[in-house]
Amino acid sequence: MRTVNSADGTPIAYRTEGVGPVVVFVNGALSAADDASGLAAAVAAEGFTAVSWDRRARGDSGDVRGSTPEREAEDLAAVIGAAGGDAIVLGHSSGAVLALFAASLGVPMRALFLSEPPLRFGEAEPADDLSDRLQALVDEGRHEDAVELFQLEGIELPRDMVDGMRASGALAAIAPLAQSTVYDQNLVRQVSTPTAEMLSVSQPVTVIRGEQTFPMLMTAADRLADEMGADLVIVPESVMHRPDPAATARVVRERAPQD
Secondary structure: OEEEEOOOOOEEEEEEEOOOOEEEEEOOOOOOHHHHHHHHHHHHHOOOEEEEEOOOOOOOOOOOOOOOHHHHHHHHHHHHHHOOOOEEEEEEOHHHHHHHHHHHOOOOOOEEEEEOOOOOOOOOOOOOOHHHHHHHHHHOOOHHHHHHHHHHHHHOOOHHHHHHHHHHOHHHHHHHHHHHHHHHHHHHHHOOOOOHHHHOOOOOEEEEEEEEOOHHHHHHHHHHHHHHOOEEEEEEEEEOOEOOHHHHHHHHHHHOOOO
16 A cells, blocks of 8 residues: 555555546545455446545554544545545545535545435434543553444444444454544534535535435435435445445446546
């Protein structure tokens, strides 16, 4: 992987695949660049340069304690700059929220594809102190417990599902990403209701969701598209918050701005 320094000096690791117009991915919670490998291959096969990266506190990227959503927006700007400065951005889950937030701050991008952003529009919010409790667990070295808490209260996965992940070792596998749960929770809390600037970005926006996904995500995607006046694309192949690589890549190819 290559590395670029963000505005605050934090090293951000990224990789590229393919040749063509640049598409930068922004991963969701508890995932890193490797988790986008299938999507990267599919997008590259459609004639693009696919760029995946480790958000701060993940994988090979660095971190600065107390990082904010604004710092993560700067990370995305740095990756776009390193990739040539002219990119389409495809964000999934909290990565879609970050991409839209970054666009509202003026981070340059040609178009936005927002896949199942977990926006709550001020309804059924997690507890205000969740980020503090997550950080306390991370500081105590209880990384699996932090990830479990985030899954239960931040994402609101069922208890039996989370217990199964702990028993299978899946929770331990993503425990190194525990610090990033604090940043994801801060992000989605800060802009749970999109700002006026987010709703009025100048770039073409396509909102994407699966035909079968969590009801909260269906509501969020539909409402965001409606409030932005953006196109909504429903992808039958994408199921339960997992974007289908080939189908998603086709959406990008069909809707990417043409020079």
